[in-house]
Amino acid sequence: MDMNLISCDGVFFDFVFFINCCFCFSEIPQANFRRLPFDHCSLSLQPFEYPVCTEEGVVFDLLSIVPWIKKYGTNPISGEKLEAKSLIKLNFVKNNDGKYHCPVLYNVFTNNSHIVANKVTGNVFSSEAVEQLNIKTKTFKDLLTDEPFTRKDIIILQDPTNLDKFNVSNFFHVINNLKVLDPDEEKAKQDPAYHLKTTNLETRETLAELYKDYKGDQLLASTMKEPEAKKTDKINAAHYSTGRVSASFTSTAMTPATIHEADAIADDAVRYQYVKKKGYVRLHTNKGDLNLELHCDKVPKAGENFIRLCKKAYYDGTVFHRSIRNFMIQGGDPTGTGTGGESFWGKPFKDEFRPNLSHTGRGVLSMANSADLKWLSFWRKQALYMLSTL
Numbered sequence: 001m002d003m004n005l006i007s008c009d010g011v012f013f014d015f016v017f018f019i020n021c022c023f024c025f026s027e028i029p030q031a032n033f034r035r036l037p038f039d040h041c042s043l044s045l046q047p048f049e050y051p052v053c054t055e056e057g058v059v060f061d062l063l064s065i066v067p068w069i070k071k072y073g074t075n076p077i078s079g080e081k082l083e084a085k086s087l088i089k090l091n092f093v094k095n096n097d098g099k100y101h102c103p104v105l106y107n108v109f110t111n112n113s114h115i116v117a118n119k120v121t122g123n124v125f126s127s128e129a130v131e132q133l134n135i136k137t138k139t140f141k142d143l144l145t146d147e148p149f150t151r152k153d154i155i156i157l158q159d160p161t162n163l164d165k166f167n168v169s170n171f172f173h174v175i176n177n178l179k180v181l182d183p184d185e186e187k188a189k190q191d192p193a194y195h196l197k198t199t200n201l202e203t204r205e206t207l208a209e210l211y212k213d214y215k216g217d218q219l220l221a222s223t224m225k226e227p228e229a230k231k232t233d234k235i236n237a238a239h240y241s242t243g244r245v246s247a248s249f250t251s252t253a254m255t256p257a258t259i260h261e262a263d264a265i266a267d268d269a270v271r272y273q274y275v276k277k278k279g280y281v282r283l284h285t286n287k288g289d290l291n292l293e294l295h296c297d298k299v300p301k302a303g304e305n306f307i308r309l310c311k312k313a314y315y316d317g318t319v320f321h322r323s324i325r326n327f328m329i330q331g332g333d334p335t336g337t338g339t340g341g342e343s344f345w346g347k348p349f350k351d352e353f354r355p356n357l358s359h360t361g362r363g364v365l366s367m368a369n370s371a372d373l374k375w376l377s378f379w380r381k382q383a384l385y386m387l388s389t390l
Helices: 015-022 062-071 127-135 183-189 201-210 216-223 244-250 267-272 300-311
Strands: 005-008 011-014 051-053 059-061 115-118 124-126 154-158 237-241 262-264 279-285 288-294 322-324 328-331 365-367 374-377
Touching (some): 051 062, 059 062, 115 127, 300 365
Antiparallel strands (some): 005 011, 051 059, 279 288, 322 328, 365 374
């Protein structure tokens, strides 16, 4: 008998018919969901450069929202009244790879991250950092500037469990097709060349003759955006300079610089030098517990990767997919194939080989180059020397 049929006094009903008719449930129509990434402006739908937000946590680019408010005076998402003075400037922090991350826990922000902002300072953190260091400790001071704030000043920029405000299909300006024309674009439309989509050889040669005296270097130098200078202090200041003085001397496209400034050392290099202790992890298996000691003082990057993956329950429910007699047992792959998985940062990182760390006996924990696979050795194996991080 069909498992989807339900019996009632000898009469069989289809399951969908039973749900809709007997319980009076009706199908709820849902609009098409178009996801807006967290680092995009809700008005221009492009990556923001100067982020600001409303008290509801809707993020805009300052260069896009100000002309809109001057013309319409409303919130482009809800259509309600909005004033420019109510906007809150946001201070996002980027890592060495140019990705937005939490300046406290160094978690890279993704479309699934829980992101919050401090209304008083505008600093952006992960929700985990504020929850652990502010709310649980009842110490409501900004984690970067130490300025006091209240719990009501915490603005939720992105909640992975509630993504309604990221649905582009529900935006007021999208539904009503409202736009604010860029003055530069309006000025460009006055140039006849703006409307030339395809041209033949004769037209291209004529235009090349017309613009042969074009001063490209001067225009580039006048419109070039200055790179953001990373702030240095006595902790992260390097013993070498940024090189901007020599670069500006040899390149006409660079803004002249006459003062040597110390370059900033990478955040990882600064904080890892203060790691002096071992790390400890207890691994629960169906055969018992394994107490693991991690050489975080010698291989800090690998140790942080393993501990952070354990904290996010990355290894929960995984199996040891490979076992070789008198050699090792391997696990850590969520797919159970030995080819899947990734590091905590989503990509491989540099190996941390140490000559004084080797497979000297059984029970040695190693990490493969894919940064998520681990294995425990059964016996001394010199064949693995300098091939994995211990």
